[in-house]
Amino acid sequence: MRYFTLIVIALFIAVKSIYAQVPATGSDFKLSPDTATVFFVNIEQRWPGSSIQKMNDTLLTGFQFFDPIIGKTSLNAVNGNIGLAYKSLVFDPSPEIGFRFAPSVVNYYLLRNDNIRYYQSFAPYSNVAYSFGAGKEQLFSVTHSQNIARGLSLGVDMRIINSIGNYLRQKSDNSSVAFQGQFITDNQRYAALFNYRSNRYKWRENGGIKYDSLFTENLEPERNRISINLESAENLIKESGVFIQQYYYFGRNPRKAEVIVDEAETTLIFENKEEVVGEADTTFISVNKEVVGEADTTLISKKKVNIPVSKAELPGRLFYNPERSDFLRHTFTYTRNAILYTDGNPRSGFYPEIFIDSVKTFDSIFHHEFSNEFVFEGGIGRAIGSGKAVLLRAGIEHTLGIYKNGFNKDKNDSIFRKFNRITTFAYLSANAFGVAKAEGKVWVTNGAPFNGDKGISAMLTLPAFDNSTSWGNLTASLGVNALQPDYIFQYHYSNHFSWENSFGQQTILSGKVMYARKFLKAGFNFYTLDGYVYFDQNAKPVRENAAFSVSQLYGLAEIKLGHFDIHAFATWQNVTNTEVLRVPDLAGRVSAYYSVALFKRALYLQTGLSLMYNTAFYGDAYMPALRSYYVQNEVKTGSYPYIDGFINFRVKRARMFLVMKHLNSGFSGYNYMMVPSYPMADRGLRFGVSWNFFD
Template sequence: MRKIFFIATILLICGTISAQNTYQQSQFTGQFGSSASGVDSNLYDRNGNPIDTTSVIDASTIPIGLTSWKIDRLFGNRTEIPVDTLQHNFQNTNDTGGPTGHYTYLGNLGAPRIAHVFFDRKDPEQFFFLDPYDYTVVRPEDVVYTNTKSPFSNLTYYKQGGSKDGEERFKAYFAVNANKRLGFGFNIDYVYGRGKYMNQSTALFNGNLFAYYLGDKYNMHFSFMNDNLKVAENGGITDDRFITDPLGMAEGGKVYGNSEIPTNLSQVWNHNTGYHAFLTHRYNLGFYRENPDAKDTVNTEVFVPVTSFLHTVNVDINRRRYISYDEEQNQKYFQNNYLTDIQRDETEHLAVKNTIGISLREGFNKWAKAGLTAFMSHEYRRFTMTDTLAQTPGQRIPTDYVENTVSVGGQLIKEQGKTLHYDVMGEIALAGEDAGQFQIEGKGDLNFRLFSDTVRLEANAYIKNLNPTFYYRHFHSKHYWWDNNDLSKIMRTRIEGKLSIDHWKTQLKAGVENIKNYTYLDNTSVKYTETASDKEVVSYKNDVAVKQHTGNIQIFSATLNQDFQLGIFHLDNEVTYQKSSNQDVLPLPDLVLYHNFYLKFGLAKKVLQVELGTDVRYFTQYYAPDYAPAIGQFYLQNKETRFKLGGYPLLNAYVNIHLKRTRIFIAMYNLIQGQGEKSYFLAPHYPLNPRLLKFGLSWNFFD
């Protein structure tokens, strides 16, 4: 808590100092020019409410404009995103299972997770230990850049429970402009989940600094990100009946409380740290022409880029530590114990990727209907792992693996206009570790009028032939050890379409994917028996191996979003149907449902906006992925002991309040927590949190 209050104090001081510069930003009182942001700004009053720019504004209501965007990792192209000031679904912004419950996770706030909706899963990163923490980890393409007419900051705080088993999250965002072209800011996200069950605490810190310059001829985006993720691993509870049949486990004696239920592991931690620097910039050649949208005599000309020379560099420094102090426990739980003389094993990762390119820009004359970019990339990767050779007692000689990859590619893109947009990109690795790897991706949208409404058709498709990431090929640790030099490249083909009709509040998307050489982590735990109290007890010692399915696996997925409204009554619905052709290798639930019923109304002359409702998450039973604590990854359940999870409705009730610049929610989580036969697990042996009350507060500062 002292860290949180210290960070909040620093932020408030920064906001106070920045507010002194508000009136120096008077040049921002008009719309941003296209050369500054490329998009129109949104206007808000000092309470954070949208204002009508066509009406007369008095001196006491100074409009405050915000434009936010993200960039792609390869070229730094910008995509506008909405400013985060909305009230709706605020209560779900701190849910590890996702805003609509698409993720399997280990119960605690910020715990590792994996999407059980397959089309939500991303390709694994080279340092895949951070992948299960995408709930908080920020990639270069996730950084939000903001162009603001006056300093903007946001403080958000979530709270549940007390000092022994509660959870807290503090988020802060700050953005300021030096002028209409240069801006910078930072973001902080701190998660602390003490855990309702033994040995499952999470402490996740993520922060990033960003800066940008949007000139006529020179553009630049920079970000620096830091991850510090420490998670206690308990290996799950020793017997699910502590949850499913608590009275039976008590045997007429004491009923175990959540914090008293024994777990398989103690004094075990995964600790990931990372530093990431990203810079993308370009120099534009072009000409000036008369600005047809000029509203004054100052911005009479606009710069039209014709050719751009671009450069992107991405540097990643990662380290993962697995810490375990109890060797007797290790011998009992794990099949293999390769490094018994040390209490921790480490692996490190360094990657430096440079991309250079030249781009012929879209729209500089009537014949240039699309932009064309050619590029070349080089990536240097170094991985360091523990080896079996002992240098001195308690120490090991590290082994370095160095990889280089050179690739070339091109992009054809059309972003201008209102009717048709498309983006096609292809890349192939010519030399190095990934030689022969290629990917071709395309997406597009078509917009047209139908019954006085706009209909939007979107499509995306790709063909990828990918080399398995390094840690599928090599991994050395205390309990798992492999060197797979014969893994084949993974061939993935997907096509997906989406139909959106905003007036009807309808969105339908469907797609199909084929995977050849699907690569995954398998549960190869070994069965053994031991005698306890003159009884033979059958157990399994934990082990993991990398497998490839050489055949083809098809996945079909379709999702319907349909919202209804009748006066103050609202019902939001999301239904996903998916099917895997091989449930043994790639198990998926057939149905994933989300429904949200709420009343939305205003009080005090509609200054106070209220949402009062309840939502439910549900997925059908399937062989949900297990979790391997010694590698921090999800893997298949053991085929001899596997069982299905799901069929349990996770029901929450909430009230959202929006007053001027402040958003507040109070929610009751897991209203019908499982009892008896109604077990509530998303992952095997990792129960969800019981019924509890949550609170959240978000405050925007526009000056």
């Protein structure tokens, strides 16, 4: 408490100084000279779409959202403590690539092949971040990336979440680490991306509080004295793997370098990127030619020479280009999943049945998967907005999976199953002179446990290039997927749940329209679901034979008015069959910011409020033994605003935040549950810091 008091006093003095300073206006509010820019690439596993993205490692807006499940458009119901299971409040039936075991309750925490970052930094880059708060909540992360040799870059990402929580047996202990690298030959004909990742999550499961009235009527203010349903249950989730992706480019490298020779420095401009090489400082900067280094300068060109990039003598400055086409690609993936659920008291009355052992529950699931994928991609012509006027990608993937279901540690009882799957897929796009771009996708899977899975979709974009800064872009898409249910719905055998089902395929027809312009995005989604499979009120899988539909209307806006910023996301959803699928009618988050630069831009300060809200509905309940959510008709959740107050500030390369989380706690009742029997945390203070290093 003493440290919190010191922090509050220091920040109060900083806020008071606002009134003693003349606020910076207009263009004065810009990045400090003591910054640099780092880019990264995420790998799309099957379809084109990867691009180079800029890291917002100096941006204050949104920095206070320290929880991984909180984002611009992500709205989730969580089990009362950071790092535990969660469920999205926004319906999204998009199928995942690979083995679909169960609807994910951990994806935002995982380091996965599709969210691991391959960094592009010309100087060694590191970031260290740490935050702590009430309930002994701690988050820690480390990032490092650098060039080892010409064309070889290596990096590491590590994330740790450890939080005791306010209620008994609510602890989360999550750790993730990923090592990644990229290698490109001097002639840029060969490129390779590779990573090793390991995720380990250990959750104490309390099954929720036993008597909701102790919380909702505030009969017991000491939260750790409220009785819980499970006193010795735990979930251990492990996911790890290896990823190697190799490219052989057979076409001409379209990327040329424009070398600008100046008396002090040399610059290479690659289409929409620049590489600045100085004697003492090296910085990767954006297209406005503003050099951010030891001094705030602007590049003045003296002489220009066009030469191929491959001949530029820049040791250690070759990176994977995701926008390059005309290649053959091989991808090897190994994934290992291990899940263990234990409970020292199966006869607590929480579970509906006991099948194997009434003394101790020991349910384990192991799944190993080896995958090899071969892809051809080639195109012809060039057009505005894409590298090729016509682009074709076709591929085939073979997957070997081994599934082991263990249910008695002492007797070493288990069930083994082997799966073989072959998936073929193709993608075709055509760009009509930059006016419009049409894209089509098709894929088919043969082999257990997802035999016959297939999908086809088409999308039209007007215009074909990024026109968001002008009158905007309009996209429309139509698709249909026929999918076997996730494997947990097909087969599961454990101490408390057992079934083997042949539900057949569920069909999902989707139609989407979206408009995006500058800082505004709005869209409408429509889904028709036939044969939908879900967990009923007994947490058992059932199939809904009648078709039903889901409609969604959403909007995202980022508005700037002088020193004020307003970021808002909201969605309206309508489900024609609420007996099987429950989502709130309205849900959204709005954040308001006031930003000011102080002390000749040595300190950047931002204060504001953030509000999250969703209308009342029968939110799904949680079953720890399945790590899954199921429908219930007893408790309505929602109709409660969660308000946070925050201060973000930056000094040179360090960013800090101070958040009063849920500051309205107790002011309007005690009905703040997002998951039945799992109250959200009371009001609490959080502090965090993030520090960048470029050497």
